[in-house]
Amino acid sequence: MAQGGSMKVGRLDAIRSHLYANGPSTIQAIAEAVGASLATIRRDLQILEDEGAIDRVHGGARIAEGSSVEVAFQERANQNLAAKRALAGACYAALKPHGSVFLDAGTTVLQLAKLMRVNPIPQRVFTNGLAVAQELLDVPKLQVVVLGGQLRSENASLVGPQAEAMLDGLWFDQLFLGASAIGEDGAIYSIDAAEASLNARMLSRSAERFVVADASKFGTMSTYKVAPLSGADTVVTDSALTPPWRRRLAELGVRPLIIDSSGDVPGDPAIEPEGEAA
Template identity: 30%
Template sequence: MLPVERQKKMIDLLMVQKVMRMPALQEEMEISIDTLRRDINALAKQGKIKKIYGGVKLAEPKLGEISMEERMINHLDEKTDIAKTCHAHIEEGDCIYLDSGSTTFQIAKYIKEKRNLTVITNSVPVILELMNSHIELIVIGGKVRKNEQSVVTYDYLFNFHQLNIQKAFICASGITIEKGISDYNVEEALARKKIIDLSHEVYVAADSSKFGKNVTVNITGLDNVNYVVTDKKVEESFIKQFSEVETELMVAGE
């Protein structure tokens, strides 16, 4: 296993466990203690983890939200499972919206062979992924957020109400039963609110690490969301909570 692969695996483990002692981490990684220390030193130098007495923990993001580049590799297996589940709900002839985010980007990889599919998006990675496919692409115009590789728009730049979206696939940085879905950026949240209002069906595609978090900006309550698609690492307590609301929780990979 390459160092970058080992280090990604370590980050994924810490995303779930939060704090790990050296013996447990070495056992999970199946590597020597010297290799483990080298990887820990490399990740600590990058600011991704913090050393604690006898172990390590995940470093808190300095500005709340980690970069798109990091999100593209974090929880990749879980996001792939989520994307496959979302793909199964996309039919030929649909007009769908793919939000800007690392999970919706994975969805784009699985829909290239769909016939007569229209994709509306504000995601630069989604645009590049589908550029040479047979899919009809509609790009929302506006201000480019370079760090998020997305476009945020305003009513005077784009007539949202002319859109007829069957299914919207939305990302979120936080999901709670009480507050619904939330994100870190106001402009991204406003665009998502508009798309949710215009869509016949709304799917929130979010890995299990987003559950139980209510971050900076509220997007919408769960009463405006038809489905939440997540991975099989979601805690049982959240599954039970979703049984009490109308929003359906889909657990991918099961």
């Protein structure tokens, strides 16, 4: 029974993802994409329509108005999932019991929250991420505080002057901050101005600052500068990080914590010679 329920949930997710990626689709196209019978797809579409996730149209379905943002967030959360889980494992190992920790709204940090749910240790957790807060709902040993502010639906986060004002009255032992991009200028960047401003305030209100970003984020740019990467203490990333960037982190005075896909931490990565495989 449990296995059948799991298969059903996976099929519903697959239907939502297909409709998000491909737009309005016929029942036949959905059935072929998901690998299920027409009768099964019709039942699944009825469930999704009852949940408000999709709209039925003649001969097919489409994502319901207003729900595409949620699907986009889930799609982003599931990208590079193995790498995100490996990075989250390293972050979990760095948590200090009985401390105050801030978790931002990034999808990699969400994986850290999932670990904290499975293996909770006493913490006061602060976040501006609704998905993070929901993950930690009613978890024993955790006290969870959510910032107030304006809802940024694209990232399921709370931002703006109210959130920043709340941060001004708080101090955190540890911060785990995701990054949209880390530019060639050695700075952290975000795609949203309000998110960038709030992230900068997080860095200024934390004693130990972890920036969590897979190797693909390095050498890329986004619109709004958050802060110099040198404002972090540790960068948690994966073993695909290039040797030049490993040396760059050392030059910036930032500790590189480099994790491979199995979750292991290689030896000191910052001193590998140029041209050696990352």
